[in-house]
Amino acid sequence: MQNQRNKKILDLTRRLIRISSTKEKPDALHRVLNLAKKELPNYSYQEFSRKDQKGELIPSILFFNKQNRPDKFRILLHGHLDVVLAQDKKQFIPFLKGSRLYGRGALDMKSGAAILISVFKDLAKELPYPIGLSLTTDEEIGGLNGAKYQVERGVKADFVISGEPTNLKIGNRHKGLLTLELSANTQGGHTAYDGEDKNALFQVLRVQLLAAQMYPGPDGIWRTTCSPTIITTTNRANNIVPADAMGRLSIRWIPQDDPNMIQNNIAKIDKRVLVKRFSFGEAHFTSSRHPDVILLSKTVKLVTKKPALFFALPHGSDVQHWTNADAGGVDFGICGAGLHAEHEYAEIESFRQYADILEAFLRSIHL
Ligand SMILES: [Zn+2]
Known part of the structure; x- marks a missing residue:
């Protein structure tokens, strides 16, 4: 029975890998979800889709063990079926080695x-409580039209397990993202006469260094x-101090810190440098208690x-979209190495352990 299940899991994984479901291929995102749908013919489901910035429909799906979707799941399992681009097309042909x-x-x-x-x-059919399985296709680009959209459409849960690979460790926290854009404008000047007060590049650079x-x-x-990431100016002359400059900072913040406070602290370094939020992602924390x-x-x-x-x-994962909507949640998944790399692999031995842990956990949950 155990071996039979492992074989089926391996077979399904290989079929999923053969579909190159990257963000560049919207039709592959649909195909990969259709494959999942075929595996679960006896469960009710709800399909979701929302257009991304380019106007492409980003699909996701939610399976449940009741006729109708419950107001709130006791447990929600989550996985994403999109992948990052391959360094080599051959990576979409799975193979076993040892x-x-x-x-x-x-x-x-x-x-x-x-x-x-x-x-x-x-x-799922045997469990006495409402359990869902959410499969999304845009985790690698932030999950806004997948997990976050499902949350916006009222998909709630007490506790979420996202099956991101964690080497069977319990990922109960991750940092948030805050990208700040710094800009300065001055009257410019002559490099032989004018110093920092006329040099926009110098001002931005200094804020970057002090923030780091x-x-x-x-x-x-x-x-x-x-981390300072970018600094530019339109100036191209060696004897002119730059009158404009733009720089960015990539900040990874822990849930104990307040991103507004971080932004204020950096804005206070030099009032001549304008500090604006460029992008933002929530942090995640669920207590080990x-x-x-x-x-x-x-x-x-x-x-x-x-x-x-x-x-x-x-870094972030889709679980944050639920934990920011008051659910508890963790990332918890199999073992392997080479995340996003050419030699990406999974340890097959961990499949059985992972499935056994999930099964025992789900059976011991009470309402
Ligand atoms: Zn992932």
């Missing part, structure tokens, strides 16, 4: 999604970090015979 499955999305996260589909298929000192890193420490997180960590220990480890993702 205990590893190679291919684009093998780790992030078509194996994980195939396991969620399999566990949901076998178990204020929020140093990233260096593996769990804190807000700031949350009852469902405690239950999940106990289940991990039971199945793996090792204590559960917690994990902070340095």
Whole structure:
């Protein structure tokens, strides 16, 4: 039975990998969801789609174990079926080598999604509480038209597990994103006579350096970090001090910090430099003392015979769209390496463990 299930999961994963579902191919996003739909013929579902900035429809789907969608799921499983671009087209041809499955999305996260589909298929009908399975196709570009759209359409849950690869660690927090744009304008001048007060490039550069000192890193420490990324000016002459400059800062903020406060702190460095928000993404935190997180960590220990480890993702994931709407949630998924890289692979041994943990966890949930 176990082997049979593993074989089915592997087979579904390989079929999913063969569909090159990158953001460049909207029709592949539909095809990959259709494949999932075929796997779950006995469950009700709701389809969603919203146009992105380019006018392409971004599809997603939600399966549930009741006739109608409940007001709130007790547990919501989530996976994304989009992948990042491949370095080589061959990555869309999955292959096995030893205990590893190679291919684009093998780790992030078509194996994980195939396991969620399999566990949901076998178990959801038996569970006494409302459980959903949300599959989206735009996680790699922020999830605004997938997970976030489902949240906006009233898809609520007490607790969400997103099957992002975490090496079976529990990802209960990740940093938010804040990109700031700095700009300065002066009258310009002559490099032989005029200093900082006329030099817009110098002003922006100085704010970038001081901001990066204020929020140093990233260096593996769990804190807000700031990296200067861009600096430009229209000036092209060596003997003129630049009259204009634009620079950006990429800030990764921890949930304990307030992004408005960070922005204010940077804006205070030099009043001559205008600081504007360029892009923004929420941070995520669910306490390790949350009852469902405690239950999940106990289940991990039971199945793996090792204590559960917690994990902070340095970047965002779709789970934040639900946790920012008051759900508890974690990223929790299989083992592997080479995220977004050419040698991306999943450890097949972890498929069985992951499925066993999910199954035991879902069976021990009470209303
Ligand atoms: Zn992912």
